[in-house]
Structure formats: C-alpha cells, structure tokens
Amino acid sequence: MAVTLQDKLVVALSSRALFDFEEENQLFEEAGSQSYVQLQLTRLTQPAQPGVAFPLVQKLLRFNADGQHRVEVVILSRNDPVSGLRVFHSAQENHLQIERGVFTQGRTPFKYLRPLGAKLFLSVNESDVRQALEAGFPAARVFPDSIKSAEANPDEIRIAFDGDAVLFADDSERVFKERGLNAFQSHEAQYAQTPLPPGPFVPLLQAIHLLQTLPANQVPVRIRTALVTARSAPAHERAIRTLMSWQITIDEAMFLGGLEKGPFLQEFEPDFFFDDQTRHCESAKYAGPTGHVVHGVANPR
Template sequence: MPVTLDGKLVIAISSRALFDLDASNKIFEEKGEEPYTKYQIEHENELLNHGVAFPLIKRLLKLRDPETGEPMVEIILISKNDPNTGLRVFNSIEQHKLDITRAAFTRGRSPYKYLKAFKADLFLSANPEDVSLALANGHASATIYAGTYVKQEDDMEEIRIAFDGDAVIFSDEAEKIYQQMGLEEFKKHEAEKSEIPLPPGPFMSFLTALNNVQKAYKNKEKKTIRTALVTARNAPAHKRAIKTLRSWGITVDEAFFLGGLDKAAILESFNPHIFFDDQHTYCINASKVVPTGHVPSGVTNSY
C-alpha cells in the first residue's frame, strides 16, 4: 500500500517563509539566476537563520497523536529553486532538526498546481503572485510579511493562531456592503441577516482542519492549539459571525470584536504564532508585533 497523508494537517511552505533568504534573493533579483546559483552552492553548508514562519512550523511538527504517537502534521517544502540550489535549504532543515522530508522544486515556476496533489490545507509563501494564484485555485494561502516584531519564543507547548473574519474565515459578502454603502448599512445588513450563515471564506477549510487536530487532544488538560477570531466587527454585527461558526460546527477559543480599532494591541497580547488578515493596513501594523500573513482575498484586494 502506498503511503498517504490522509488524516494529517498538511502545510506547504516556501523556503523564504521558513528561512531568512533575503541576501540570496537580493542576488537573484539584482544579478539573475547564474550568480544566484553560484552563491547558493558556495554557501550551501552555512546554516540559514529562522524565517518568519519558522517558530510556527517547529511547533506544529511536534504534534503527535495522543493515542498512536504518530505525527499529526506534515510540512511540505515548496520551492521555486531547482534541486541543485535547493540543497542549501534541506541542509538547514537537517541542521535545525526539522522533520521535513518531502519537497517540490519547480525552478522558477509557480508551485500552486502541486498543492492539490499534496492535499495541502495551507500554503505559506513570501511571494504574493504565487499566493494569489494558489488562492484563486481554491487553496488557503497567505503571503508572509517580513515583519519588524521582536521575535519571542515562550516555553509553552501551545500553538496560537489568529484569524480575521470577513474575506478570510467568512466570504466578503458583508465586506462588500461596508465598502460600497458604509458602516451603518453594514450594521443594518448584518442585523437583518443575523440568522443566515455567511458563505465560507478561503480559510474556513484550514480552520476546520485545526479544529480536527484540537479534537484529538480534547481529553488533555491543556489545549495544544488555541485559535482566535480578531475582527473589526462589533455589536450587532458580531452575532452573525458567531452563529455562522456555530452552523459550521467550528469553534474558536477566543474572539475579539474591535469595531474598527487597530488590531495590533490585541494581537500583541494574544501573541499568536501567526495572524491572517485580508487588509494590508491591518497586516502592516500587525507584522510589527506578531508573525503575519496577508490573504489577498475579497473586495478590498480587487481595487
């Protein structure tokens, strides 16, 4: 019987999201492929520093089924390098003792078409074009912001993941009303439709997959994964968001309805290992305090 990834949380990640490859990427952008290849081969035994998503990935790889002890998460390296230059990344994976054994090297071509083959629940990349293509083809995807936050590692086993609501977990149905007709019409619309679940957004399936992992740990004293909804909604628009999640059979551990307040202060307190939002304004401020991924979804990204 062939090996399968069925039942696992599968995350595809680019090498630039996992490691700090700014120096080599600058060579590629300024001088081209040949000098870049030469540089990577000359430095292939040098240990790469952590990228923005490294702490998240490291923690996810530690998750084991409480009953069988088998890994619950599979991380797939998805790289636009060729196998030759990609050797440097795998050398660093080994040196950092990350249990990542599967990869796709596509030599400059966007890797989105291989996400379906790997059954990826999430794709993280530093390349906005690759993320947009993946998202357009039905894959939960986010562009990792470089970030200016102070990197903090705590000793807790807990993995914290935060999500915006509209155009991320939910569709942009309500966001369109807000953008086109203003705040008061948005509140009225959401109050009138409070009993009607919102259509799912691009990250609904990923949140569902996280809930499935959480269920495996339901008998443990401490939660292994903790999720939060951090949204610009407030009362009365909060009701539809809560009832939508309820109708899907999905739960979040914490929810913050901020009514347009900046999200950075709340995020700094929750301290997620990653936060996902569709709006650049929120992402820019959030990336100063926590690892942040931009989801190029919905009406705000069509302007």
C-alpha cells in the same frame, strides 16, 4: 499500500517563508538567477536562519512527537533543485522533520498543492498566493519583517484570523465597501440568523479543529485560536452564529469596531495572524508572524 497525506494537516511553504533568505533574494533581484545559485552553492552546508513561518512549523511538528504522523510540512519553492539542498540541510540542522519538497526553478509551484492536499500555503510571492487562493487553497503572503518569538508560549500554538474574506466570504465586506458602515450593520443585523458563506481559510480552521479535539494527554502542544475582526455589535452576532453552525469553537473573539489590531495581537502573542487587508497586516507584523490573504474585494487585481 500507497503512502497518503489524506488524513494529515499538510502545510506547504516556500523556502523564504521557512528560512531567512532575504540576503540571497536581494542578490537574485540585483544580479539574476545565476549569481543567486552560485551564492547558494557556496553556502550549501551553512544553515539558514529561521524565517517568518519557522516558529509555527517548529510547533506544529510537535504533533508528531509521539510517533503519530498528524502534521506534514512540505517545501514548495521556486528555487532550483540544487538550492533545495541547502533548504533540506537547514531543516535537518534545525531538527525539523521535513521529508518532502518540490522545487520548480522559477516557475509557479502552486499547482502542486492539489496532489498534496494542502490545508495551508505560505509564500512571499504574491502571484503564487493569489493563484493558490483562486484554486481554493488557504494561502497567505508572509511579511518577511514580521516579529518572530518562538520562545513565547512554547507549549501552545496561537493562531489568529480575520473574519470577512478570511474565515468568511467577502459578501458582507462588499456591502460595507459599496454602501458604508450603517448599511453594513443593518445588513448583518437583518441576516444575523443566516450563516455567512465560508471563506478561503475554512479548510485550515477545520483541520486545526481536529487537532484541538485530540485528548490533552496525547499531544505535547495545544492550539489556541482567535477571531480578530473589525466588526462590532450588532454585526458580531452573525459571525459567532456562523461558527456555531460549522460546529467549530474559537477560543477568543475580538470585535474591534475599526480599532488598530496590532496592540490587541501583541497581547494575544500569535504564532501566525491572517488578514486580507495590508493596513492590518502592517500593524500586526509588530505583534508576530503575519500573512496577507490576497483575496476578496480589498485585493483587486
């Protein structure tokens, strides 16, 4: 029987998202690929330090602890295959069960998301993230300087999402951009009973929902989700009714009406937060690992 990843939560991520290769990348930027490869060769047996997505990956892989393979983590990297040796070695030294990887030596790797059936792609490369989103895959550009705290809530995965242009399409956000706040609030109140179109991160939310429905005695870690949005009443109702129409429950919802998101996220303590606006990401990165969803009206090419 052929091996398949069809029934699993597949997370694909670049080597820089999983491990801290910022020093090596700086050398690449300053001296080119040959110097970069030579440095990686001298460090093949030196495990890299954890990167932004490391705590999330570490916790997600615990869903496989009982022998049931529910989560698959794949390295999808612009690295050369030789440098890939260090990535796999670093994963092994950190006790991460990562068996699959694609290394493209400088070329964009996003096209391999489709055969993998990925439900999330994390990368530091904005172009790769944009192309992944345009191809229909949940993807985010990680902020390498985000705060990482694997020790917080060791038995719980906390994932927070922005609403418009992340969980929902950016149709309503376009109304706000083009006509202002009052027109946006009136529009959302008028269409409160009409579900919003799905945004790019719905496939990930659905996959997470399936993991959340597993009996508590079957898994050593639980997932807690939050909607953290600039919406406020009366625009809150349409967002909640949309989730209800999808038959998906969010554990926490924060309707902040334009307040800075960072302080609220510091209280939630996310293992990852996804937002389409860089100003919110800049605030959020001091609360935990953060990913910029380079999508929608806030992110024109």
